[in-house]
Amino acid sequence: MAHVMPKYIRITKGNLLRYQRDYPTRLQRIADKKTFTYPLGLKKDANEAAVNRAIADANEQYDLHVKMLTESDPAAFAESELDKAAIALLKTRRLRAGQYSIPFDADEDGSPITEEEKTRRHRLFETGVRPEEYLNEIDYAEEAFPEIDNVRVKEAIGESLTFKDLAVYRAFDKLLSAEKAKPRTLGALWEEYRDHTGIDPSTRTGRREEKRWQNFLAITGDKIIAPNTNNILHQGLDNYVIERKTSGVKGQTIDRELNRILACLRWVSRKYRFDWQIVRPLTWKDPVASKAVMTREEQRQLFAFCLDQQDELTQLRSAATICMLQGGIMTSELARSEPDDLHLDAEIPYLLIRQKTKTKQRNRVVPIVLAPSFLVDC
Numbered sequence: 506m507a508h509v510m511p512k513y514i515r516i517t518k519g520n521l522l523r524y525q526r527d528y529p530t531r532l533q534r535i536a537d538k539k540t541f542t543y544p545l546g547l548k549k550d551a552n553e554a555a556v557n558r559a560i561a562d563a564n565e566q567y568d569l570h571v572k573m574l575t576e577s578d579p580a581a582f583a584e585s586e587l588d589k590a591a592i593a594l595l596k597t598r599r600l601r602a603g604q605y606s607i608p609f610d611a612d613e614d615g616s617p618i619t620e621e622e623k624t625r626r627h628r629l630f631e632t633g634v635r636p637e638e639y640l641n642e643i644d645y646a647e648e649a650f651p652e653i654d655n656v657r658v659k660e661a662i663g664e665s666l667t668f669k670d671l672a673v674y675r676a677f678d679k680l681l682s683a684e685k686a687k688p689r690t691l692g693a694l695w696e697e698y699r700d701h702t703g704i705d706p707s708t709r710t711g712r713r714e715e716k717r718w719q720n721f722l723a724i725t726g727d728k729i730i731a732p733n734t735n736n737i738l739h740q741g742l743d744n745y746v747i748e749r750k751t752s753g754v755k756g757q758t759i760d761r762e763l764n765r766i767l768a769c770l771r772w773v774s775r776k777y778r779f780d781w782q783i784v785r786p787l788t789w790k791d792p793v794a795s796k797a798v799m800t801r802e803e804q805r806q807l808f809a810f811c812l813d814q815q816d817e818l819t820q821l822r823s824a825a826t827i828c829m830l831q832g833g834i835m836t837s838e839l840a841r842s843e844p845d846d847l848h849l850d851a852e853i854p855y856l857l858i859r860q861k862t863k864t865k866q867r868n869r870v871v872p873i874v875l876a877p878s879f880l881v882d883c
Contacts, residue, residue: 511560514545522547522556524563532574541567544596554705561706562696566593577667585692585727587668591675600649602679605642646680653677687777691734692727697776698769710864717762718769721745735781738770742786756789763788804830812879824880828856832871838862849877 510516513526522545528536543566545559569586576582595602647653656670666674688694695718698704705711725741728734742763749759767783774781799807808830811823828834834856841860848855854873862868873880 511556513563514556514560516549520549521545522549522551522559524560524567526567528571528574532571535574536570541570543567543593544599546596554703554708557705557707557711558700558703565589569593573668577669579666579668579671582668583690583692583727584729585690587671587675588689588693590668590672591679594650594672594676595679598649600680603682605646605649605680606682642681646677649680650677688730688773690727690729691725691738692722694773695722695769698772701772702768714765717765720748721766724748730779734779735783738781739784739786742766746786746788755791757791757793760788808875812876820882827875827880828871828873831873831875832856832858834858834871835863838867847880849873849880854880 510522513524515523515525517523524543524545525540527533527540528538533539543563545556545563547555547559551559566589569589572582572586573590579587592602650673652673656666656673659666659670688697695715699706699715704714706715721741724744725737728737745763745766746759749762750756754762763785767785770781770783773779774783808827811826814820814823825836825839828839829836838858838860842856842858843860846857846859848857854877856871856873858867858869858871
């Protein structure tokens with residue numbers, strides 16, 4: 506049976522995956538084409554988690570493109586959206602940020618330069634006066650983005666730049682500057698961390714992690730990364746704790762929620778040398794409510810009651826109860842079990858819990874040591 510690809514995903518002739526989705530009918534004339542396409546950068550045999558992450562990114566790019574067709578005013582877009590648009594331009598042209606980076610911090614032979622020389626080179630680059638040794642890189646970048654000339658002309662004559670113009674500018678700068686290849690906003694951090702750690706946004710766990718980060722970002726704000734970002738992050742972390750406490754969330758739960766957020770911030774800081782000193786905010790431990798459990802005598806009485814049932818329906822319920830009693834099995838786990846999961850004819854009868862469970866750690870083998878013959882009869 507042929508493998509069914511996820512929605513909007515097509516396989517190219519080179520066995521690469523491509524996202525392909527029609528624009529809304531009302532926007533197809535504006536877009537001058539019917540379909541939005543976006544390379545996932547993966548082969549058709551890529552693992553499911555990687556594909557799901559790439560699809561999540563492609564969905565965001567599609568939404569951004571639709572917005573670009575209906576809005577041209579840059580004020581309608583967030584800084585993170587501008588960064589995403591620039592990255593998408595690079596990706597669709599098979600380029601990467603910093604590919605034609607100019608050596609601002611060292612000479613061509615790798616020897617260090619003075620701070621004065623470093624400043625001079627930056628100023629030359631920003632004013633458009635290009636040192637001769639950099640011309641090749643700039644030529645390559647201008648060849649990759651021929652529309653940059655039109656954007657420069659519009660800027661020179663004082664014409665307002667559209668969001669698309671700014672995206673071209675941003676992509677062009679990223680192509681030439683390794684420094685500008687760094688994420689510019691807090692919102693862009695999670696995507697890199699998610700790809701690095703393999704978090705699958707289509708899974709229950711992945712959606713939960715995604716939601717926690719988005720909650721943190723909603724409280725902190727999608728700030729532009731700047732020298733004072735370290736302070737902003739700590740204020741955001743403190744506010745996150747306060748917000749969650751106000752919502753009635755226990756301290757232990759908040760502590761768990763912070764784990765992934767802190768890990769993301771620390772990883773990004775190490776990767777890009779942001780030199781953030783991330784300190785976990787103070788939380789508290791709420792009293793753990795004790796659950797009512799059956800005593801051994803109550804369990805014996807329940808077991809005897811189950812074995813004493815006579816009619817077929819009650820016996821089936823009793824069999825399910827006996828399984829749950831001896832294996833700590835949840836009702837949902839038992840309900841999802843398949844006939845092939847139950848092995849009553851084995852030397853030691855057992856039940857495989859391997860279907861969908863609350864967590865992967867709950868997949869297990871449950872020995873049937875109580876009344877296996879009763880279960881067989883049922």
